Amino acid sequence: MSLTTQQIITLQAAADRIIPPDDESPGARASGAATQLIAMLDGDLAALKDDYAVFLTQLDLEAQVAYGSHFAELSAEQQDVLLGSFRASAFFNLFVEHVHEQFWSSAAGMKLVGFEVNG
Amino acid sequence: MKYDVIIIGAGAGGGVAAKVLTAAGKRVLLIERGRWLTFESTGRDHLRNQRMSLYGHNAGPSDDHPRVVELPNGQERVVLPWQEGYQANAAAVGGGTPVYGAQAWRFHPTDFKMATTYGVPEGSSLADWPIGYDDLAPYYEAVEHELGVCGDAGAMTHLPPYRRDYPMPPQPLTRPGALHRRGAAALGWSTVPVPLAINSVPYAGRPACIRCQHCVGFVCPVDAKNGAHNTFIAHAIASGKCDLITDAMVERVQMRDGHATGVSYFDAKGRRTLAEAEVVVVAAGAVETARLLLLSGITNDNIGRNLQGHVYVGAVGLFEAEVYDGLGPGVTTATTRWSHDNDGVVGGGMLADDFIVLPAIFWKRYLPPGAPRWGLAAKHWMRDHYRRCSEIKGPIQDIPSPQARVTLDPRVRDRWGLPVARLSGTTHPESIRTARFLHAKAVEWLKASGAVEVWGEPPAAPYLSGGQHQAGTCRMGHDPATSVVDAHCRVHGTDNLYIADGSVHVTNGGFNPFLTIMALAYRTAEGVTKRW
Ligand SMILES: Cc1cc2nc3c(=O)[nH]c(=O)nc-3n(C[C@H](O)[C@H](O)[C@H](O)COP(=O)(O)OP(=O)(O)OC[C@H]3O[C@@H](n4cnc5c(N)ncnc54)[C@H](O)[C@@H]3O)c2cc1C
Numbered sequence: 001m002s003l004t005t006q007q008i009i010t011l012q013a014a015a016d017r018i019i020p021p022d023d024e025s026p027g028a029r030a031s032g033a034a035t036q037l038i039a040m041l042d043g044d045l046a047a048l049k050d051d052y053a054v055f056l057t058q059l060d061l062e063a064q065v066a067y068g069s070h071f072a073e074l075s076a077e078q079q080d081v082l083l084g085s086f087r088a089s090a091f092f093n094l095f096v097e098h099v100h101e102q103f104w105s106s107a108a109g110m111k112l113v114g115f116e117v118n119g
Numbered sequence: 120m121k122y123d124v125i126i127i128g129a130g131a132g133g134g135v136a137a138k139v140l141t142a143a144g145k146r147v148l149l150i151e152r153g154r155w156l157t158f159e160s161t162g163r164d165h166l167r168n169q170r171m172s173l174y175g176h177n178a179g180p181s182d183d184h185p186r187v188v189e190l191p192n193g194q195e196r197v198v199l200p201w202q203e204g205y206q207a208n209a210a211a212v213g214g215g216t217p218v219y220g221a222q223a224w225r226f227h228p229t230d231f232k233m234a235t236t237y238g239v240p241e242g243s244s245l246a247d248w249p250i251g252y253d254d255l256a257p258y259y260e261a262v263e264h265e266l267g268v269c270g271d272a273g274a275m276t277h278l279p280p281y282r283r284d285y286p287m288p289p290q291p292l293t294r295p296g297a298l299h300r301r302g303a304a305a306l307g308w309s310t311v312p313v314p315l316a317i318n319s320v321p322y323a324g325r326p327a328c329i330r331c332q333h334c335v336g337f338v339c340p341v342d343a344k345n346g347a348h349n350t351f352i353a354h355a356i357a358s359g360k361c362d363l364i365t366d367a368m369v370e371r372v373q374m375r376d377g378h379a380t381g382v383s384y385f386d387a388k389g390r391r392t393l394a395e396a397e398v399v400v401v402a403a404g405a406v407e408t409a410r411l412l413l414l415s416g417i418t419n420d421n422i423g424r425n426l427q428g429h430v431y432v433g434a435v436g437l438f439e440a441e442v443y444d445g446l447g448p449g450v451t452t453a454t455t456r457w458s459h460d461n462d463g464v465v466g467g468g469m470l471a472d473d474f475i476v477l478p479a480i481f482w483k484r485y486l487p488p489g490a491p492r493w494g495l496a497a498k499h500w501m502r503d504h505y506r507r508c509s510e511i512k513g514p515i516q517d518i519p520s521p522q523a524r525v526t527l528d529p530r531v532r533d534r535w536g537l538p539v540a541r542l543s544g545t546t547h548p549e550s551i552r553t554a555r556f557l558h559a560k561a562v563e564w565l566k567a568s569g570a571v572e573v574w575g576e577p578p579a580a581p582y583l584s585g586g587q588h589q590a591g592t593c594r595m596g597h598d599p600a601t602s603v604v605d606a607h608c609r610v611h612g613t614d615n616l617y618i619a620d621g622s623v624h625v626t627n628g629g630f631n632p633f634l635t636i637m638a639l640a641y642r643t644a645e646g647v648t649k650r651w
Binding site: 019040044045080083099101104109113115119 | 163329481492501505506
């Protein structure tokens with residue numbers, strides 16, 4: 001099964017709070033890290049796709065219960081509060097790692113820390 | 120046709136053996152389950168390489184080669200080659216050497232005499248080698264020149280004087296390297312430039328290193344890293360006397376009454392084939408060599424025991440100013456001050472600065488406890504710390520245990536129907552005491568180098584070490600009751616079966632092992648040419 005459009009929108013938004021954009025550099029969304037992660041759910045992380053679907057649906061439901069709108073439509077502060085409530089969840093922490101893996105191996109991540117490829 | 124010698128495994132040891140044997144006029148068949156690697160085919164995927172294999176790796180083996188790992192709690196798991204616990208090195212023409220870090224250390228003279236020097240800790244299988252440093256010195260020298268190693272023999276004052284200096288000068292110093300030299304000097308510790316099988320200047324028709332950032336774990340983009348594939352194996356093939364078959368999985372050594380008649384293998388198309396030879400040399404790496412001997416019906420209870428690699432210790436230092444300079448390979452400066460003669464512990468180890476650390480690896484392995492894990496704080500933490508950190512790390516002299524072991528799994532088979540390797544046990548607990556000792560020295564060094572904060576803990580409990588530095592599973596010795604091969608690396612009870620890889624190491628030195636594997640393979644192959 002594929003992720004639904006809503007789940008994908010939620011993932012992109014949540015990943016962008018794990019590594020947010022700022023003046024200096026893109027976050028997980030604009031760097032392509034989130035898209036890469038979504039692709040991995042049909043590849044190396046396929047075994048976790050169902051868990052992702054459940055997590056993303058739950059995150060979006062919590063957003064609607066707490067604030068009356070989809071997670072992706074909330075303010076950054078509201079999104080952070082919701083994500084923070086998952087701090088103790090093993091799956092959330094796995095998701096955090098997945099976002100970092102993709103971001104720090106992306107061109108944007110390498111550029112941000114000053115890792116230049118010469119040769 | 121019948122070959123003079125069949126060599127199983129075209130890795131560090133097998134490659135050297137192929138060169139020495141063909142140079143002596145022998146007809147050699149070299150069989151390798153992996154393939155030739157190229158820069159293009161291995162790439163620079165930061166999440167799938169031999170340095171960090173989160174989702175795969177770039178130098179094999181493929182998932183046709185699972186293993187079973189027995190956990191300390193008695194549970195077992197089937198693991199794929201890039202997964203934790205597999206103890207992978209690589210599977211390719213050159214074995215681990217096309218992607219290795221190329222630290223080209225000779226072992227310390229005392230590394231060959233561990234039991235005599237320290238006694239045997241209860242429950243460990245610590246033992247002396249049947250040969251010593253002096254026996255290997257001429258072969259170390261031959262390998263350093265034929266392979267191409269850069270370094271400064273004059274600085275290696277922990278060793279007897281070299282007869283010849285390294286063929287190339289050391290790589291220039293990096294910014295972190297310079298800091299660590301000053302730090303060590305302040306402590307009164309001597310340092311040495313790390314010897315590397317990397318061209319610091321053009322050598323033997325190949326160019327100098329271009330100081331790129333993807334050395335360890337990757338294939339060199341300009342072929343300036345010297346491994347078995349582009350030196351010894353290339354020479355063996357150029358001699359016209361060596362047939363190399365890749366993508367071929369050896370099933371077993373064919374034995375008759377203590378005599379090897381040849382080997383059976385499955386070629387790339389899965390066809391089972393027999394090849395005959397006067398002599399068979401097994402060089403499949405410590406785990407697979409033990410497995411092959413067991414599959415071949417050779418009976419000696421020591422086969423597969425004493426699996427060891429290196430328990431590593433390391434600490435990360437944070438410096439006030441940026442220390443990163445982007446100049447690869449990155450490792451420049453070591454101390455051998457703590458290799459031996461340390462109060463209250465068995466052995467010791469070498470400490471050195473590290474290869475350039477990829478940002479994704481930095482995130483996974485270099486964060487201090489308490490660092491922010493997500494949000495802008497985490498992103499900025501990386502931005503503000505990546506270029507200000509430097510690691511000091513090194514291998515300790517593992518204290519072997521007979522319980523750290525390779526056996527044949529009773530149930531799981533690979534795609535050729537062969538029982539896979541089953542791994543169990545851990546290093547001897549004494550290793551952890553030595554690790555704690557060496558870790559404290561790494562911390563001391565970083566502080567002396569100017570680190571304002573230092574983090575990273577030594578291992579808390581013994582674990583199974585093997586992996587890229589795997590060794591010990593077919594140890595040398597005079598007595599078949601306590602060893603697998605004799606002092607010429609011929610398998611006890613056979614007249615023509617030899618081993619030429621890390622599995623014959625009795626102990627694995629407090630240094631990275633490949634140069635010793637190659638030197639010993641050189642000596643073993645020379646012995647074969649004299650006897651056959
Ligand atoms: C990323 C990395 C960094 C490293 N850095 C260093 C370093 O800086 N310094 C250092 O000293 N060492 C380093 N090493 C370790 C070094 O590469 C190994 O010590 C060395 O390659 C071991 O040599 P070997 O001959 O024992 O086995 P290998 O080189 O592993 O060769 C064994 C070969 O046998 C083949 N084989 C196994 N079974 C079969 C079979 N049944 N049929 C056919 N073929 C078979 C394997 O595919 C393999 O190619 C590093 C390794 C890696 C991967």
